[in-house]
Amino acid sequence: MMIVGSTEQAEAALRAGEIACPDCSARLRPYGHARTRTVRGLGDGRLTARPRRARCQGCDRTHVLLPAALSARRADAVEVIGTALAAKAAGSGYRTIAARLGRPFSTVRRWLRRVPQPHARWLYEQGVQHAFRLDPDILARPKPWPSMLGWGLNLLAGAALAYQARLDSDLPPWTLIGLFTGGHLLSGPLRT
Ligand SMILES: [Zn+2]
Structure with a gap:
């Protein structure tokens, strides 16, 4: 799991080869998507995102790029x-x-x-x-x-x-x- 500013920002950076693997520093490449997540925002708001999954060209590990507005493993934004x-x-x-x-x-x-x-x-x-x-x-x-x-x-x-x-x-x-x-x-x- 890696935290990114937004899905759109991560997409652009990923395609440009600008995101480095946290394990080995090689480039990450797009590799499908993780499951769609919905969390509760303030009031009645809901935030939904389908985070990108990326794969490292060096060590082959995959990472989920989670938008920072969501919180990992929590139901609230x-x-x-x-x-x-x-x-x-x-x-x-x-x-x-x-x-x-x-x-x-x-x-x-x-x-x-x-x-x-x-x-x-x-x-x-x-x-x-x-x-x-x-x-x-x-x-x-x-x-x-x-x-x-x-x-x-x-x-x-x-x-x-x-x-x-x-x-x-x-x-x-x-x-x-x-x-x-x-x-x-x-x-x-x-x-x-
Ligand atoms: Zn790696």
Whole structure:
């Protein structure tokens, strides 16, 4: 499993031979499609994608190129999980967040537990790296957030806006944050 900005973006990059195998760095080539996935977005929204499958010309391994808006092995889109994490960073508890998002308490509690302090620090570090790469001025701004998670999401959001402006991209901020974190907004492995 590899995380890409969007199906269209991955398709173009794949055809141009611009995506390298994560295992051996050789070029990936188009190799059919993975099963269609549908996840729940914010409100009543649904996101559906049929991810590309690619095969490495070097080691023959195949990889699914998952659009960053979806989340691996979860029924909810990155924008939903991200909104829950941002609400937690702002001080809300899981019951309040679950009610606001229209999700079961247990689901939201499970997400929030997947961001222990070491993972919040990792998200923060990704935020620093991407902000530095895209617009270092973001790092000079005051940090109004009391928590590591809040700082991290704040930097990732700043980096996402800088990416949109610099690359004239219409990918939504949470999709870009999903891309910047390689699908690891929550801790845990991408592969089953
Ligand atoms: Zn390979």
